[in-house]
Amino acid sequence: MITELNFVQALLVSLLGILVVFFVLLIIMCFTLILGKAVNTAGKKEKKPAAAPVAAAPAAAAIPAAPAEPVPVMSDGRVQLNTVSDRTAVMLMAIVADDLGKPLDELQFVSVKEIGPAEGVEA
Numbered sequence: 001m002i003t004e005l006n007f008v009q010a011l012l013v014s015l016l017g018i019l020v021v022f023f024v025l026l027i028i029m030c031f032t033l034i035l036g037k038a039v040n041t042a043g044k045k046e047k048k049p050a051a052a053p054v055a056a057a058p059a060a061a062a063i064p065a066a067p068a069e070p071v072p073v074m075s076d077g078r079v080q081l082n083t084v085s086d087r088t089a090v091m092l093m094a095i096v097a098d099d100l101g102k103p104l105d106e107l108q109f110v111s112v113k114e115i116g117p118a119e120g121v122e123a
Helices: 007-046 057-062 086-100
Strands: 079-084 112-115
Touching: 086 112
Parallel strands: 079 112
Antiparallel strands: none
């Protein structure tokens, strides 16, 4: 049954249609935001971002990749200090833990050894 609508009724029908469209768009937007946050949190759990580069990155290039001789591991959990004071070793361990964003009890330090300064880096 087809009936004719006056101007006010036609205006209300078109306003209702526009409101329905915007409501559905709002629901789609909320769904995509929730889904995006879920994907981001799942991605962060799988892969942590790399630590920020340290200002003295050129000095890291001068450090040999592996020691020439194997470092003896102490069975009682102590760290072997080679020509390094206790205070310096503790400060280095704290800096490494802070840069990695991990507490000290989750890290294992086997040996701390002083090496010469890298070329172009002041001591």
